[in-house]
Amino acid sequence: MSTWHLRDLTDADLEEAVALESASTTVGQRALFPLSEVVASLVAGEPAVAAEAAGQIVGTAVGRVDRDRGWVLRITMHPEWRGRGLGSELLALLEQRLVAAGARRLVCALPVGETGTQALLNSGFQERRDISWFEKLEHVRPQDVDAAAGLGGAVPAPNLWQRVQGMTTEKDLIERRIVLPLSEPSLAEDHGVREPRAVMLFGPPGTGKTTFARAIASRLGWPFVELFPSRLAAGLGGVASGLSEAFSTLAAMEHVVVFIDEVEEIAGHRDHTGSDVGVVNELLKSIVSFRERPHRLLVCATNSIGSLDGAFLRHGRFDYVLPIGPPDRDARRSLWSKAVSDAGALDVDLSQLVGASDGFTPADIGHASQQVAAATFEATLSSGTRVRAGTADYLTAISHTRPTLSRDDVEAFGHDIAQFQRS
Ligand SMILES: Nc1ncnc2c1ncn2[C@@H]1O[C@H](COP(=O)(O)OP(=O)(O)OP(=O)(O)O)[C@@H](O)[C@H]1O
Numbered sequence: 001m002s003t004w005h006l007r008d009l010t011d012a013d014l015e016e017a018v019a020l021e022s023a024s025t026t027v028g029q030r031a032l033f034p035l036s037e038v039v040a041s042l043v044a045g046e047p048a049v050a051a052e053a054a055g056q057i058v059g060t061a062v063g064r065v066d067r068d069r070g071w072v073l074r075i076t077m078h079p080e081w082r083g084r085g086l087g088s089e090l091l092a093l094l095e096q097r098l099v100a101a102g103a104r105r106l107v108c109a110l111p112v113g114e115t116g117t118q119a120l121l122n123s124g125f126q127e128r129r130d131i132s133w134f135e136k137l138e139h140v141r142p143q144d145v146d147a148a149a150g151l152g153g154a155v156p157a158p159n160l161w162q163r164v165q166g167m168t169t170e171k172d173l174i175e176r177r178i179v180l181p182l183s184e185p186s187l188a189e190d191h192g193v194r195e196p197r198a199v200m201l202f203g204p205p206g207t208g209k210t211t212f213a214r215a216i217a218s219r220l221g222w223p224f225v226e227l228f229p230s231r232l233a234a235g236l237g238g239v240a241s242g243l244s245e246a247f248s249t250l251a252a253m254e255h256v257v258v259f260i261d262e263v264e265e266i267a268g269h270r271d272h273t274g275s276d277v278g279v280v281n282e283l284l285k286s287i288v289s290f291r292e293r294p295h296r297l298l299v300c301a302t303n304s305i306g307s308l309d310g311a312f313l314r315h316g317r318f319d320y321v322l323p324i325g326p327p328d329r330d331a332r333r334s335l336w337s338k339a340v341s342d343a344g345a346l347d348v349d350l351s352q353l354v355g356a357s358d359g360f361t362p363a364d365i366g367h368a369s370q371q372v373a374a375a376t377f378e379a380t381l382s383s384g385t386r387v388r389a390g391t392a393d394y395l396t397a398i399s400h401t402r403p404t405l406s407r408d409d410v411e412a413f414g415h416d417i418a419q420f421q422r423s
């Protein structure tokens with residue numbers, strides 16, 4: 001004879017039901033559905049039942065209906081009330097409720113040997129030993145996707161890191177200093193390696209700073225948000241208040257890579273004309289609070305590192321100050337090789353292209369190869385047969401492309417490296 005009575009479980013029982021959860025477990029393993037999800041179902045009015053004895057809840061069963069499938073999310077029982085058929089009675093009533101809500105196939109997944117197993121078997125549930133459960137936790141929460149979208153950002157495609165051609169020295173450095181500590185935070189902490197929070201990339205235009213910033217986010221699988229001074233300025237309070245608003249949204253995100261390109265535009269020397277003192281101060285303050293939270297990285301980029309306000313680069317704000325220079329021979333070879341293969345060109349002597357494009361940035365190589373691609377495309381259209389570019393076509397395009405960087409630029413970059421690099 002039952003000495004308990006069964007009834008529906010309501011919001012008012014929440015505290016008691018939660019307290020019973022920890023007393024109930026037999027094996028102490030993590031349940032498939034976390035408590036938060038069980039509570040959310042209960043609060044949302046999904047089927048849930050309780051057994052009460054002497055004014056106390058001694059057992060619960062909480063479910064959720066998903067089309068015609070009824071999940072038994074939780075079965076809990078007080079240890080003193082086990083072995084008397086309580087679990088089966090709870091399940092019978094929950095079953096009724098689930099079926100009434102449209103469920104036909106009832107399912108439950110429990111840690112092996114957990115409280116409730118016997119009740120399920122007694123109630124006619126078949127144990128499926130032929131199934132393995134697979135789980136994967138994605139980094140990005142839906143609310144972070146929304147927050148990023150509100151700031152014009154998104155989670156980048158997963159393969160951008162692999163698409164950065166050549167630049168092996170830079171890639172290797174960024175991988176070791178930035179990507180690995182952020183992607184393996186516990187292991188890094190165990191070794192006393194601090195997670196980086198902010199990095200400054202500097203180098204001439206078109207060398208791949210933006211490309212690297214996106215690739216880092218892609219590699220980590222984190223949302224990427226670029227802050228544009230022009231967009232920040234659109235609000236009533238101007239750039240300073242736009243910055244403060246943007247950083248407070250970013251603070252609520254669990255993971256994020258934030259990128260500010262041409263940061264010298266808003267963080268130039270405070271004592272020179274040009275930069276607004278209020279804006280520089282706001283950015284400095286934002287970086288300090290940004291650094292306090294885990295799982296985030298600020299990447300700033302500049303073509304003109306010498307013009308940044310001195311306070312900006314002082315230790316404590318940016319963990320690393322890394323040069324991203326024009327591509328070396330290997331990087332140029334990979335860039336050309338990719339362009340040549342994209343164009344379906346055959347028998348191109350890459351070494352000649354590499355030699356002729358010394359001083360070219362990836363953007364310059366992109367420009368020259370697009371010239372060749374467009375010309376061959378047009379030639380194919382007008383001749384009616386597939387035309388393929390050869391070495392000479394590429395060499396001509398190279399000779400018609402004015403490299404972004406002069407010798408003086410490259411020399412000045414060398415001086416900047418000597419003065420500012422911190423890796
Ligand atoms: N290592 C690389 N592999 C492949 N493509 C690259 C690489 N670096 C740059 N690119 C390409 O070259 C172009 C310029 O790169 P990017 O915009 O990243 O340069 P940047 O340093 O940010 O320039 P700026 O200083 O003008 O902002 C882009 O089209 C980018 O896709």
Ligand SMILES: [Mg+2]
Pocket residue numbers: 209210211261301
């Ligand atoms: Mg850029």
